[in-house]
Amino acid sequence: MSTPASPASPRHARGRVLIVGEAVPADLAACFSASPLCVRDVYDALGAVATSTARQPIVAAFVPAAAFETGNAARALKRLDPTVQVIRVGNGHALGDAPDGVDDDLRSPIDRSMLRATLGAEWVNGEGPAATAEPPPIVRPDPPVPTASAPSPPAASAPAESVPRVTVTGDLGDTDLLHAMLETPGGVRPVALALITQSTGWEGVQLLEADDLTPGIPAATVMVDGVSAGVLVAENAPAVTLAAWAEWLGRWLTADTRYRHARVLADRDDLTGAWNRRYFRRFLGDVIERGRACRRPVTVMVFDIDDFKQYNDRFGHQAGDEILRETVGLLDSVIRRCDRVCRIGGDEFAVVFADLEAPRESGSRHPESVELIARRFQEQIGSMRFPKLGQDARGTLSISGGLATFPWDGDRPEALLALADQRALESKRRGKNHLTFGAGVSDG
Secondary structure, three states: OOOOOOOOOHHHHHOEEEEEOOOOOHHHHOOEOOOOEEEOOHHHHHHHHHOOOOOOOEEEEEEEHHHHOOOOHHHHHHHHOOOOEEEEEEOOOOOOOOOOOOOEEEEOOOOHHHHHHHHOHHHEOOOOOOOOOOOOOOOOOOOOOOOOOOOOOOOOOOOHHHOOOOOOOOOOOHHHHHHHHHHOOOOOHHHHHHHHHHHHOOEEEEEEOHHHOOOOOOEEEEEEOOEEEEEEEEEOOOHHHHHHHHHHHHHHHHHHHHHHHHHHHHHEOOOOOOEOHHHHHHHHHHHHHHHHHHOOOEEEEEEEEOOHHHHHHHHOHHHHHHHHHHHHHHHHHHOOOOOEEEEOOOOEEEEEEEOOOOOOOOOOOOOHHHHHHHHHHHHHHHHOEOHHHHHHOEOOOOEEEEEEEEOOOOOOHHHHHHHHHHHHHHHHHOOOOOEEOOOOOOOO
């Protein structure tokens, strides 16, 4: 566990403590020397950390142990700000091993001495920084340097006291932004722009490329992880206030970008770049429901590389890894963007063919069009060259697989996967290098 921040730390001296739910009793929360920020749940905590200012950062977060049961709240907080000290608070029982990202554990009932030992004496009993006035429920970032109409940021900073703090008002709020980040494909950008319009009453609020600027329209550069994400523009907006909103928007876009990147990493296989088993199950369930709604078929192909173990044993694991990567690359080259290649085991793969819109080719029918792709892949995998296989680099690979199609072979993900897997085993029993299809499609 990490030690409390030094009393001399400038960041600590101006920071705040975040309390999630009832992690710290109300009577003890009152004894922090700087007023703590209390939020309802982890989602609100993520929003608070994402929008906290450098002048008043979140330095520590007290999170109930229950929040770690359905996901790693600590890692999510650390992704937004690696300097946040995450303290897990239990209900008196043994807490077990701390998840990644947890810096310290406390078990209730919590007393002042425990808080002092965890955070340092300067945070308890008025022995630290002077208490500050209570800010809005979610702290908004102080604005950056005001920018002129040009997209590039200015060279000098405006005095902090001359720049206003932005305040969200109206029906939309942080909950809507968090929902957009976590649940919608478009992310926070459309909701954030609507929220700026709602809170300011400005017209023509847009995030544009620098080349699309109209001369004379107020503009401020929006930065995401140190890179320009565009220029925030609004008609008749005061430059200083527009800069504040540009900074606010940049923080939310940064949190959104990091979250989506983390989601991709969580759903991808590190070795091959294919989607992993967790993603496969989620995607297959979603695409079957969409196929049911629009009355379109969905096919699952399960296959593995015949005698793959011998390649590892004979040529080494680097050669085996190359075979897996090249297999995924070949499949990606013959499928459509709406299809998915997933690695669901060591050398076992699943491909989801989702014809939810137009046919693959004019006049083609599903699953016959999928059969053609599968057979083409089967032929090409046998003729690929793998330099690490030496003299046996050509013609040594084969695959065996099985295919099952919604709705004819099953209407649930589990049923389709089980049948495709069963047909893959039938292909193995037939001597390998076979594909087994459903009724109406010839096997080969």
